[in-house]
Amino acid sequence: MKQIKIFDTTLRDGQQCPGAGMSHSKNIEYAQLASLIKVDVLEAGFPSASEQDHAIVSQIARMYAHQNRSPKVAALSQLREAQVEQTIEALSPLVKSQRAIVHLYVPVAPELMAASLGAYADDKNQILRDVQGMIELAVGAGMEVEFSPEAYSQMGDHFAFTTDLISAAIDAGASTINCPDTIGRACYLQGDDYFVNHMNQHAHIMREQFPDRDITWSVHCHNDFGLALDNSMRAVFEGPATQIEGCFNGIGERAGNVALEQCIMYLNAFGHSQPGEVYRSQCRSKHIRRISDFVHQNMLPRQPHWPIGGDNAAKHSSGGHTNAILRNAHIYQPFNPSEVGQQISFVFGPLSGSNHAQAIIQKHGYVCTDDERQTIMQYIKDHHKERRKGLTDDEFMAAYFAFRAPIKVAKIGFERIKNKQHFAMQAKVFDQAEDIHFIAQDDDTAITALHQFLQQRFGECQIQSYRSESREPGRHAKAHATITVVADDEYFQGKAQDQDIETAALKALIDAYNQFLVQRHYRQPIQTERHAAVGLRD
Structure with missing residues (x-):
């Protein structure tokens, strides 16, 4: 059994997406849902970014501190002592229960280093000392530390430097190494330069350097080429990753992060496909629709055809599908929608058949015999001939009442x-x-x-x-x-x-x-x- 941890960054990376920000109270409400679904880690924000962000992270930490079982709380910080101290302060209520994580990062891709760090990018020895020092500061305050070499998938000829950074982080006490595909450009077709191959190399090197340390390898993928799910799963099934970072509904910067609901259901469906190994998460998938709806209503709209949680994911209209589903409820579903808090539903439209019409009428408790169902169906289609996108049940039944009108x-x-x-x-x-x-x-x-x-x-x-x-x-x-x-x-x-x-x-x-x-x-x-x-x- 290989337990795959789910690191939820909806409140941090998700809210960095334009238009996705929420009020203080909605952040707290989301944290309650994250605890309900049992994510392993909730990245609650960036405490040094503003007083409001600090207050949100601090309140979530206090709230979780009073729960026997809740996610660990991570908070992001740059390699600056003042920021690290603010982050430690915000997370301090969780020190006693050992559920506080300081998430430190520094870019490793050459172009990003130059753009983000300026002259500091040329002093690699100083960067290594700062990584060592900031992690020791956080560990000394009772924090776990996750370290991210930002733009890991684009490190290019900085492999040796990245190796030194990871080694320095682990030596200072970091317990999680996160390997981000920051700009969503990784693809297995890159061959040896594919970031999962580099993760395997680094995991091997670190096992030799630190044989007594239990390191969690994490993966954080963006979806700019629509490859976030594939890359995340390859990091798990073909690489060393035992933690996946992402956001519900796939929100996040630019084209978003990997969608956590897709990762959870992927593991449920395919986690047993490798001989001798089972990959699973502890998340309670039955609450997926609930948390997905929250993100849809309070952060960014979700497409109707969005996988797993979308409104159309368990909704059918065509006559052939409807007839089959009436005989076998899940024949056209890859998994039982109840697993994610969904229900199979039908939309009556131009391609719907008489069985579907009869089912809707009988569901609402009215008469529709086999002899008349074809006539009723055709009447309702003619009654709403311009409604090509389908009818709600209320619209359908109004047409039925018009047909029956004495x-x-x-x-x-x-x-x-x-x-x-x-x-x-x-x-x-x-x-x-x-x-x-x-x-x-x-x-x-x-x-x-x-x-x-x-x-x-x-x-x-x-x-x-x-x-x-x-x-x-x-x-x-x-x-x-x-x-x-x-x-x-x-x-x-x-x-x-x-x-x-x-x-x-x-x-x-x-x-x-x-x-x-x-x-x-x-x-x-x-x-x-x-x-x-x-x-x-x-």
């Missing part, structure tokens, strides 16, 4: 005779053509007269509220009417529009009554035995 009015006419309004409606009632006549007596409104007629014909139903409005300017604007009725202790809201305000109100009342009648005549018990396993939802 009262279908083709025309409404009225005239005033001796202070009375005479109304005539051409309609089909339960598919039978009828001419309906009613009169508004004395001070009765047309709505009152129609309501009395409908009650006498179809049953008791009280008007709860009525509203009519014009939503566009000008005298040619249509009237929009909304009427709510109550029957059998349930509320039904009818809506309609017409150039004539009175006609709009009459149509809205009929719409509300139709919903009541569909409920009364076409409702059936929900068939949970057939559909519960599929996990249908809006």
Whole structure:
């Protein structure tokens, strides 16, 4: 069994991504979720960057200090004594439980060293002394230390210098060596120069130099070429890495970091594929959707087709898929979506079939027999023929109610005779053509007269509220009417529009009554035995 640690840098590298920053309270809320999902290390921020960052890291450290089981907390620092001391101060509540990690870094890629360090880049001996000194300072304060040779994958001809840096870091007390692909440009096609090969070389050298030290090799990959997952997994399966660093939903600088939810599920799916070895993480994958949704809502939007946690990852529309899934719930899923807190769901669209239509209707508890499901399906598609992207369940059921509507009015006419309004409606009632006549007596409104007629014909139903409005300017604007009725202790809201305000109100009342009648005549018990396993939802 090879335990792979998950180092979550969503609060640090993730918030360095433009537009992904969160308030103080949201940082704390995220830390609670990270503890729930059981990441091994939470990199909470960069304490010396600002008072706010220091306060966030400090509060997370205090919060975790009161938990028996929580992630270790890492905080980033440059090789500057004042920064290291600020970082130590922020993490100090976790010293007693040995869960505080100072994360120190210095660039090793030649071009990055020149751009970042200026003249300091030429004094490699001083850099080595500073690495040694800053790590000893942190270790002496009771901290663990992770050391990162920044842009490790681009070190070029600095292999020997990088070796000296890693050796100095371990000698000073660093317990984790992180090997970043800082600009996301590593690829296995680089052959001998591929950074995983260099990791293997450095791991071998350090085992010989420090045979009694247990060093964690970590990998931190960016996704600029879409290779972050492949590179991270190669560092684990083909290299020495036993820790993966990344962010949930793959956020992070530029194109982001490796997505931690993808790493976790990759290990779950393929961690046993190597003969004689099993790779796994301790993360509770059932909370992935929850933490993914948090990042989506509070940091950066997640694409619907995003792997593992995306809205479409367990959502289906095509008729062929739906028919198969109704027989075998997970036939078109690479893993059971419940493993990550998802549910299989269907979206009714242009390619959906009659089985799908029947399943939605029966899930909502209404009648759809095998003989009529094709007709109903086609009606709903025609009703929403412009909705190529699919329907919500509410939209679908509204079309079903329109199909089932017992009262279908083709025309409404009225005239005033001796202070009375005479109304005539051409309609089909339960598919039978009828001419309906009613009169508004004395001070009765047309709505009152129609309501009395409908009650006498179809049953008791009280008007709860009525509203009519014009939503566009000008005298040619249509009237929009909304009427709510109550029957059998349930509320039904009818809506309609017409150039004539009175006609709009009459149509809205009929719409509300139709919903009541569909409920009364076409409702059936929900068939949970057939559909519960599929996990249908809006």
